[in-house]
Amino acid sequence: xxxxxxxxxxxxxxxxxxxxxxxxxxxxxxxxxxxxxxxxxxxxxxxxxxxxxxxxxxxxxxxxxxxxxxxxxxxxxxxxxxxxxxxxxxxxxxxxxxxxxxxxxxxxxxxxxxxxxxxxxxxxxxxxxxxxxxxxxxxxxxxxxxxxxxxxxxxxxxxxxxxxxxxxxxxxxxxxxxxxxxxxxxxxxxxxxxxxxxxxxxxxxxxxxxxxxxxxxxxxxxxxxxxxxxxxxxxxxxxxxxxxxxxxxxxxxxxxxxxx
Amino acid sequence: xxxxxxxxxxxxxxxxxxxxxxxxxxxxxxxxxxxxxxxxxxxxxxxxxxxxxxxxxxxxxxxxxxxxxxxxxxxxxxxxxxxxxxxxxxxxxxxxxxxxxxxxxxxxxxxxxxxxxxxxxxxxxxxxxxxxxxxxxxxxxxxxxxxxxxxxxxxxxxxxxxxxxxxxxxxxxxxxxxxxxxxxxxxxxxxxxxxxxxxxxxxxxxxxxxxxxxxxxxxxxxxxxxxxxxxxxxxxxxxxxxxxxxxxxxxxxxxxxxxxxxxxxxxxxxxxxxxxxxxxxxxxxxxxxxxxxxxxxxxxxxxxxxxxxxxxxxxxxxxxxxxxx
Numbered sequence: 001x002x003x004x005x006x007x008x009x010x011x012x013x014x015x016x017x018x019x020x021x022x023x024x025x026x027x028x029x030x031x032x033x034x035x036x037x038x039x040x041x042x043x044x045x046x047x048x049x050x051x052x053x054x055x056x057x058x059x060x061x062x063x064x065x066x067x068x069x070x071x072x073x074x075x076x077x078x079x080x081x082x083x084x085x086x087x088x089x090x091x092x093x094x095x096x097x098x099x100x101x102x103x104x105x106x107x108x109x110x111x112x113x114x115x116x117x118x119x120x121x122x123x124x125x126x127x128x129x130x131x132x133x134x135x136x137x138x139x140x141x142x143x144x145x146x147x148x149x150x151x152x153x154x155x156x157x158x159x160x161x162x163x164x165x166x167x168x169x170x171x172x173x174x175x176x177x178x179x180x181x182x183x184x185x186x187x188x189x190x191x192x193x194x195x196x197x198x199x200x201x202x203x204x205x206x207x208x209x210x211x212x213x214x215x216x217x218x219x220x221x222x223x224x225x226x227x228x229x230x231x232x233x234x235x236x237x238x239x240x241x242x243x244x245x246x247x248x249x250x251x252x253x254x255x256x257x258x259x260x
Numbered sequence: 261x262x263x264x265x266x267x268x269x270x271x272x273x274x275x276x277x278x279x280x281x282x283x284x285x286x287x288x289x290x291x292x293x294x295x296x297x298x299x300x301x302x303x304x305x306x307x308x309x310x311x312x313x314x315x316x317x318x319x320x321x322x323x324x325x326x327x328x329x330x331x332x333x334x335x336x337x338x339x340x341x342x343x344x345x346x347x348x349x350x351x352x353x354x355x356x357x358x359x360x361x362x363x364x365x366x367x368x369x370x371x372x373x374x375x376x377x378x379x380x381x382x383x384x385x386x387x388x389x390x391x392x393x394x395x396x397x398x399x400x401x402x403x404x405x406x407x408x409x410x411x412x413x414x415x416x417x418x419x420x421x422x423x424x425x426x427x428x429x430x431x432x433x434x435x436x437x438x439x440x441x442x443x444x445x446x447x448x449x450x451x452x453x454x455x456x457x458x459x460x461x462x463x464x465x466x467x468x469x470x471x472x473x474x475x476x477x478x479x480x481x482x483x484x485x486x487x488x489x490x491x492x493x494x495x496x497x498x499x500x501x502x503x504x505x506x507x508x509x510x511x512x513x514x515x516x517x518x519x520x521x522x523x524x525x526x527x528x529x530x531x532x533x534x535x536x537x538x539x540x541x542x543x544x545x546x547x548x549x550x551x552x553x554x555x556x557x558x559x560x561x562x563x564x565x566x567x568x569x570x571x572x573x574x575x576x577x578x579x580x581x582x583x584x585x
Contacts, residue, residue, distance in 0.1 A: 006382045014370035017411070095331045095368055096359045097383055098351045104383075208310070256347065257333045 003099065007107030016077050017110050022113060029116030031065055036188075037124055051193050056131045057220055062188040063125035064144060068151025068211070069184045070117035076156040078108040080180075082163035091255070101252050102245060105163070114242035134221055143215050143231050150211045150234030151187075157244035158183060158206065164251035179206065187212050262305040262328070262435070265335035269298040269323055269491075269503045297323040298334065299491040301534060306492065307434075310461055310468040312482030316580055319446035320491040320551055321471045328469070329359055332482065355384065358428030362440035365414045365420065366427055373423050374408050377430060383432035398426040402456055418449030425453065429460065436460075436468045442477055454480045488581050502575060510549055511568045512540045516560040 012171040015022055040062060044055035056255030073080060074095035085091050085108060094104045125144075127224060129136070191199050191213040203209030217223040269578060272292040288347035292302050297320045305311055315321050326332040330353050339346060346353045358544060360366075367376040381391050399405050402422045407415055415423065421441060428436065438457070442450045458481060470481060478485060478499070485502060487495035495502065511531065514523075518535050527547030531539040543554055549567055 003382050006379055008376055010368055010371055010379050013375065014368060017370045030470070089361075092326065092331050093359075093364065095350065096329050096354050096357065098355045098384055098385075100351075225458060255329060 004103060004107055008110060011107075011110045015110075025113035025200050028096065029070075029113050030037035031116075032121045033117055033120050035216045037120070039061065040188075050189070053190050053193070053221075056128045057216070058189060059124055059128040060132065060219070061126060061190055061216055063121045064147050065151060065184060065188045065212060066121035067118060067125065068075060069155055070114040070121060071148070072152045072155035072159065074111050074114040074118075075152070076159045077154070078105045078162040079159035080111075081109055083166040086166050086255075087246040095256070102160075102248060132220070134219065139231060140219050143219055143234070144232040147215050148230075150237040151208075153238040153241045154211060155180065155183070157241045160244040160248050163173060164248050167251040167255045173198075181206060192214055207237040207240050210234055261307045261342060262303075263338075263340045264304075264324075264328070265302045265338045266322070267298045267301040267327060267339065268296075268335045269320075269327065270335055271295045271297055296491050297377055298327075298337075301337070301488070301491070301493055303486060303493060303496060305467060305469070307467055308461065308465045310457070310481050311470065312478040312485045313469055313471045313488070314473075314485060314576065315488035319488045321488055322439065324488065325359075325469070325471065327437060329357055329437055330354055345378075355431065355432055357435045357437060357572070358431070358433035358440060359437045360424050360428045360441055362421070362438070363444045365412065365424065367420070367423060369413050370411055372409045373404070373415070375569065376412065376423075377427060380427055380430050386431050390432065394430050398429060401459065402426050403452070418445050421445060421449065421453060422456075426457065429466075430442075432464075433466065435467045435469065438450055438468060439474050440474075441470070442472065446448050450474075450476075457481055475576060479572055487579065489580065495579070495584050497574070502572075502579070503569065509544055509570055510542045511548065511570065512542055512552055512556075512566075513517065513566040513568070514538050514540070514556055514560065514562055514566040516562050519560055521559065523556060523559060525552055528552055 019122075035058075040058065041055070043135050044050070044058070048054075078085075082105060083106070085094075088099040090108075094101055094108075097104060123140060134140075158179045160178070162180065165176060183202070184199075186194070186202060187208040191202055191209045194202075199209065201215070218227050222228050273295055274292055274402070274539040301320070301324060313321055313324070323332065325333050328341060328346060330350040333347045341353065342356055344353045344356075366380075368379065369375060377395065380386075386394075399408060402425065404419075404422060404426060407419050412423070424443065425438075436457075439512055441457070442453055445453065454477065457468060457470075461468055468481070472478060482499070484498055485495060486493060489582060490539065512528075515537050520535060520582075522530060522533055523540065524530075525539055525540070525547075527543050529543075531541050540552065540562075553565060556565075
């Protein structure tokens with residue numbers, strides 16, 4: 001963990017060498033999801049409700065997922081851009097160092113410009129929280145934090161899976177974006193607005209449901225039955241990273257026997 | 261220290277034929293060709309040796325290095341380095357080795373060199389005293405002092421290579437793999453790098469395995485040569501052994517008082533001639549150098565005589581030709 005922060009600090013230093021580009025890219029990252037959010041606003045302007053969800057409820061969901069996404073894109077960028085590491089042969093370097101490959105790849109790159117996106121999400125979150133007519137208390141705040149953290153785990157997991165594919169294809173394949181960008185677009189709305197099989201896929205296979213739909217029910221007081229389960233469901237989402245790590249290990253093994 | 265026995269490695273490479281149609285076809289039906297990168301490679305290396313590992317491109321050099329550094333698993337065969345199998349105990353094994361890939365950097369491009377060293381210190385968990393001692397020694401002997409606080413991207417190639425070598429030695433490895441360490445360097449940097457390699461080998465007993473295409477590196481450094489071609493070890497021995505086997509020829513250069521006569525001596529070929537100077541190629545299997553010189557003294561008023569071995573490059577080229585690799 002200490003090493004991870006060392007990687008972080010050296011890459012912040014690198015980034016600061018290009019501060020203008022950093023600021024411009026961050027602004028860009030601030031504006032892109034803003035247009036998505038604007039679209040969301042106009043959608044509700046026109047239709048009022050989406051199933052039983054109103055604008056601020058969806059905005060809450062939207063902001064949490066975008067926070068998770070931007071943080072994981074910043075911190076797990078090493079996996080997201082892993083194909084270039086393989087193509088340049090840099091992965092051999094990772095293998096001749098006495099640390100776990102997972103940690104080293106994680107530390108190989110950070111995308112600090114995602115701070116723009118994060119900032120934008122925090123603003124949306126504040127707007128949503130201020131306008132929602134629910135009672136706030138410590139557990140709900142905790143749940144929001146838990147949702148964000150769990151979302152980070154899931155997005156990171158998907159990045160890891162996509163990176164693992166690079167061992168076979170060498171080039172990063174765009175198919176994986178269905179699950180990263182697609183997952184993000186999907187999960188910015190409460191999952192029960194979709195068809196059953198979609199909801200099921202994104203609850204049990206890639207557990208987005210556990211970080212948005214289920215805990216949202218708790219936060220917005222829509223649940224029936226025990227609240228603890230709803231509150232803690234993001235923890236299940238976090239478990240998603242475990243099989244991803246195993247798949248990663250398998251990929252590394254494959255790489256070491258084929259050398260491609 | 262290093263024992264490699266019967267290594268085999270085969271790669272599957274997908275066959276690509278030119279053209280759009282066959283490219284589309286290969287999306288669904290891949291044809292593979294098997295390439296035997298290593299065939300029964302065996303050798304032993306003792307502590308403190310400097311090995312020149314040579315062979316043409318694609319001969320299997322880097323595959324061997326990858327197996328020895330734990331990156332790659334062989335199909336068959338065994339390898340024991342300091343009593344460990346590299347690919348089974350990767351993490352423990354790589355603590356003992358340093359690797360320099362001449363064409364790829366291990367330093368962080370945009371930050372001062374010293375920051376990269378600091379990070380490597382954390383990666384290898386090098387104790388403080390040891391780290392400071394090594395930094396002092398490396399900065400001093402590789403003369404890094406004047407640019408250690410500059411970002412890597414601002415360094416010249418020679419400066420960068422010196423930093424790369426320093427970086428791979430921070431953790432006191434017992435074995436150093438150098439993959440073309442002098443590629444693209446100017447004469448001064450080349451000599452500095454060679455001197456340094458000699459020195460750490462002598463002082464710290466670091467075993468060095470050097471792959472290179474620059475035969476001057478080999479001549480200056482290697483006690484022993486391993487020649488690999490088409491996945492097989494073809495020669496294992498010292499440079500003079502190689503010379504005896506393939507370098508049985510000499511060149512004799514003479515300077516003399518102006519003369520219009522061209523030298524014609526049996527067993528020699530005239531490589532170049534001018535009224536003041538001639539270069540002769542002597543086939544030592546047909547005649548001896550002393551006989552040639554005697555004959556020349558009888559014919560000319562000699563001013564200067566130089567006898568040279570053919571360059572190692574030529575020997576190697578001959579060797580490659582003989583083995584058809």
